[in-house]
Amino acid sequence: ETGVTQTPRHLVMGMTNKKSLKCEQHLGHNAMYWYKQSAKKPLELMFVYSLEERVENNSVPSRFSPECPNSSHLFLHLHTLQPEDSALYLCASSRGQGASGYGYTFGSGTRLTVV
Amino acid sequence: ELKVEQNPLFLSMQEGKNYTIYCNYSTTSDRLYWYRQDPGKSLESLFVLLSNGAVKQEGRLMASLDTKARLSTLHITAAVHDLSATYFCALRNAGGTSYGKLTFGQGTILTVHP
Numbered sequence: 042e043t044g045v046t047q048t049p050r051h052l053v054m055g056m057t058n059k060k061s062l063k064c065e066q067h068l069g070h071n072a073m074y075w076y077k078q079s080a081k082k083p084l085e086l087m088f089v090y091s092l093e094e095r096v097e098n099n100s101v102p103s104r105f106s107p108e109c110p111n112s113s114h115l116f117l118h119l120h121t122l123q124p125e126d127s128a129l130y131l132c133a134s135s136r137g138q139g140a141s142g143y144g145y146t147f148g149s150g151t152r153l154t155v156v
Numbered sequence: 157e158l159k160v161e162q163n164p165l166f167l168s169m170q171e172g173k174n175y176t177i178y179c180n181y182s183t184t185s186d187r188l189y190w191y192r193q194d195p196g197k198s199l200e201s202l203f204v205l206l207s208n209g210a211v212k213q214e215g216r217l218m219a220s221l222d223t224k225a226r227l228s229t230l231h232i233t234a235a236v237h238d239l240s241a242t243y244f245c246a247l248r249n250a251g252g253t254s255y256g257k258l259t260f261g262q263g264t265i266l267t268v269h270p
Contacts, residue, residue, distance in 0.1 A: 072256065083260060083261070083262045083263065084244070084260045084263075086257070089257060097257070129196075131198065131199070133199075135256050136256075144187070144189040144201065144204060144246065144248070144256070144258055145189075145199075145201075145246075145258060146201075147191075147198040147199040147200075148198060149197065149198045150197075150198050152196070
């Protein structure tokens with residue numbers, strides 16, 4: 042365990058389903074991130090939350106909807122996905138600008154398959 | 157905009173050999189990180205380099221930073237199979253944000269074979 046917990050670890054969903062990915066950290070970090078990692082592509086930053094406020098949305102389609110109800114939890118709500126959305130979705134957290142430590146702490150990821 | 161480029165993207169090494177992964181970046185940054193990712197797993201922190209000339213070593217891996225050349229290297233000494241993984245460098249955007257956003261390189265897939 043890294044300190045950042047993601048559930049579920051694996052998810053298979055149809056294109057008309059609605060599902061949610063969950064991320065939880067109790068490290069006292071004040072920023073949380075969603076990344077998408079597809080095969081043979083670099084890590085793509087999707088959303089950033091700082092102090093529970095969304096501060097970045099990198100042109101992510103509206104079928105992905107993030108939610109950060111408090112500083113310890115982050116969700117990614119999914120609906121009407123496409124097969125090309127199949128990927129590993131990674132959550133990360135960080136202490137912010139002043140941290141001198143190891144940057145992000147990543148969760149283990151959710152392997153999403155859209156059928 | 158900060159751009160980060162790694163090379164090579166694929167590296168096949170023989171056990172016992174030495175090799176270096178390079179990470180070039182385009183604009184000033186004050187922190188550089190190296191991460192390791194095993195297949196299907198999360199990213200694990202390896203090193204953080206904070207200043208010009210910084211060198212960190214852990215086992216068979218050594219990372220260094222040259223801020224003037226905007227270059228970091230990850231040197232592998234006497235490779236063993238357990239080092240097979242994908243290695244990422246990442247830099248913190250020096251944009252004054254409060255949350256320390258990182259930009260990642262493409263990753264280098266390292267395979268060590270007998």
